[in-house]
Amino acid sequence: MYRVKSEGEGEGEGDCEMMLQEQMDSLVADDVSSGGGSPHRGVGTPLKKGPWTSAEDAILVDYVKKNGEGNWNAVQKNTGLFRCGKSCRLRWANHLRPNLKKGAFTPEEERLIIQLHAKMGNKWARMAGHLPGRTDNEIKNYWNTRIKRCQRASLPIYPASVCNQSTNEDQQLSGNFNGGENISNDLLSGNSLYLPDFTSDNFIANPEALSYAPQLSAVSISNLLGQSFASKSCSFMDQVDQAGMLKQSGCVLPALSDAIDSVLFLS
DNA sequence: AATGTTCGCAACCGCGTGTCT
DNA sequence: AAGACACGCGGTTGCGAACAT
Numbered sequence: 001m002y003r004v005k006s007e008g009e010g011e012g013e014g015d016c017e018m019m020l021q022e023q024m025d026s027l028v029a030d031d032v033s034s035g036g037g038s039p040h041r042g043v044g045t046p047l048k049k050g051p052w053t054s055a056e057d058a059i060l061v062d063y064v065k066k067n068g069e070g071n072w073n074a075v076q077k078n079t080g081l082f083r084c085g086k087s088c089r090l091r092w093a094n095h096l097r098p099n100l101k102k103g104a105f106t107p108e109e110e111r112l113i114i115q116l117h118a119k120m121g122n123k124w125a126r127m128a129g130h131l132p133g134r135t136d137n138e139i140k141n142y143w144n145t146r147i148k149r150c151q152r153a154s155l156p157i158y159p160a161s162v163c164n165q166s167t168n169e170d171q172q173l174s175g176n177f178n179g180g181e182n183i184s185n186d187l188l189s190g191n192s193l194y195l196p197d198f199t200s201d202n203f204i205a206n207p208e209a210l211s212y213a214p215q216l217s218a219v220s221i222s223n224l225l226g227q228s229f230a231s232k233s234c235s236f237m238d239q240v241d242q243a244g245m246l247k248q249s250g251c252v253l254p255a256l257s258d259a260i261d262s263v264l265f266l267s
Numbered sequence: 268a269a270t271g272t273t274c275g276c277a278a279c280c281g282c283g284t285g286t287c288t
Numbered sequence: 289a290a291g292a293c294a295c296g297c298g299g300t301t302g303c304g305a306a307c308a309t
Contacts, residue, residue, distance in 0.1 A: 049278080049279070050277095050278075050279095050302095050303095051277070051278075051303090052277090052278090070294090070295085071294080072294080072295075073293085073294070073295095084279095085294075085295085086279080086280090086294095086295085086296090087278075087279080089295075089296080090277090090278070090279085091277095091278085093296095094277075094278085095277085122298065122299090123297090123298090124297075124298065125296075125297060125298085136296095136297075136298085137276085137277075137278085138276090140298075140299085141275070141276060141277085142275095144275090144299095145274075145275060145276090148274085148275095
C-alpha cells in the first residue's frame with residue numbers, strides 16, 4: 001500500500017517491503033494521534049504540512065538510500081508520502097542527511113559564523129559550506145537569534161576583533177581589485193560587495209557612496225552598518241541613531257530608507 | 268498553579284536560476 | 289527562443305518550550 005510502483009520500476013524492494021508497510025501503518029497512526037495531516041488519501045489529496053513524523057522520516061531516508069538525492073518530486077509518487085518535493089528536500093537537508101551535527105554551536109563555530117557573516121552577509125548556504133555538518137537554516141536561525149540578543153543587550157552585532165579582521169581583508173581585497181582579474185580571495189567567492197572606501201560618517205556626504213546606494217540590498221546595508229559601526233565599538237542604539245541619519249537620505253533614496261528600516265526593524 | 272510573555276527551532280513560502288524539451 | 293519543470297536560497301511564520309509574573 002505504501003509504495004506505489006510506477007511502470008517499469010521493477011527492481012526488487014525485497015526485505016524492505018514489510019518494514020515499510022509497518023512504517024506506513026505507523027505513519028497513519030502518527031497522523032491520527034498528532035492531529036496533523038490530511039484526513040483524506042487518494043488522488044487530489046492535499047499535501048501534508050507541518051512537523052514530520054518519525055515514520056515519514058524513515059520513508060524518506062529509505063527512498064534516498066535507494067535512489068539518491070535529487071528528483072524530490074518523485075518521492076511523493078514513489079513512496080506515497082504526502083509531502084511536496086520541496087518539503088522532502090528541506091527535511092533531508094536539515095535533519096536526515098548523514099554527518100549532520102546536532103546541538104548548540106561551539107564557540108569556535110560561533111566565531112566562524114560571525115566572521116563569515118561579516119564577509120558574506122546573509123549568504124547562509126555559502127556559510128554552511130564552511131561549517132561541516134551545519135545547515136543554512138541552523139546558521140540563519142542562529143544569526144537571527146544573535147541579532148535579537150545583541151539588540152536587547154545593546155551590543156554590537158560584530159565584535160570589534162572580527163570587524164577589524166574583516167576590514168583588513170577588505171582593504172587587501174580592494175587593493176587587489178584591478179578589473180576583477182586573478183582574485184582568488186575567499187571574499188569574492190563569497191559574493192561580497194565591493195564598496196568604495198567610506199564610513200558611516202562620510203557616507204551621506206560622499207557622492208560616490210550615493211551612487212552605489214540603489215544597488216544596496218538590506219543585506220548590504222546590514223553589512224555596512226554592522227562593520228562600520230562595530231569597528232567603533234558602538235552600541236546598537238548608536239547604530240540606530242546613525243542609521244537614522246542614513247535613513248534621512250531616504251527622501252532622496254527611498255530604496256535606501258526601506259533597506260535601513262528592514263535592517264533595524266523600524267518599520 | 269494559572270496565565271502571559273519570550274525565545275528558539277522547524278517548516279513553509281515566494282522568488283530566482285538552471286536545465287530540459 | 290520560450291515555456292515547463294526542478295532545485296536551491298533567503299525571508300518569514302507558527303508553534304512548543306522555557307521563563308516570568
